[in-house]
Amino acid sequence: MEDFEKEVPQEVKLIVTEEMRSYFYDMSKWARFLSVVGFVVSAFLTLSSFGIGAAITANPSLLNQLGPLASTGAIGVTTFYLLLALLFFYQSLLLLRFSANGKQGILFGDQENLNDAIANLKSLFKFWGILTMVSVVSYFLLIIAVAVSVGLK
Template sequence: MEDFENEVPQEVKLVVTEEMRSYFYDMSKWARFLSVVGFVVSAFLTLSSFGIGAAITANPAMLNQLGPLASIGATGITIFYLLLALLFFYPSLLLLRFSAKGKQGVLFGDQENLNDAIANAKSLFKFWGILTIVLLVSYFLLILAVAVSSVGIK
């Protein structure tokens, strides 16, 4: 049997083919498009947050038309929409960084920019993974709360 603990690993060199560079370049273009769309949505949500908050403050009767959001008031709605805007802004920023660094890395053969692009992609997937876990746990707790409250009603 070989002793794997004492064996020194050889440095592994990855080969980036022209086909892979082409794919990476295309990914960079789509990432830029999606980041711009995300920034526009984030800007609209930010503007809407202040517009809706101001409209409700000027006309409190509008609260009756908002349904479940009415209970948090004008300031709460403004904060809610600002949080949604931030939720769109951060991944859009990561996508923009991925796009810029990836494009530079592929076009000029710059390993450092390619590493930074992959790091931004990792951060983007980590963000969406954590957000997905938070939403799944929230849904589970909501279903659990509804089940417990329905048992208590009978």
């Protein structure tokens, strides 16, 4: 990163063409759509988490139909769905902020809003990058655990 900063003279400015502005405006519209869908999914997951938890508490035989989540009980299932809802909510919030700030920045030539939009987009990619790394490491550890458990038998 340091080499990049040394090579680029400070007087070089980026030029945003009308075509780029059009792309950015379209991205903002799609980001708003995806954020609204994400908020709806988050709301359904939140409602479902409490509904499933209450149903399991009322009828414990439902745990047999949940598969691997059954061992966690009603509280575990509720917590799992609430965590999923939180993941959807956070990414939707970042998308909504990107959309609002990006549209404002492009329509009115507001550099600060455009900077905020890009910062939110960076945070969204960082979020997905960390989530992907955690998933890959989890799968890797799962494969090792299965291999060890099969080898012990």
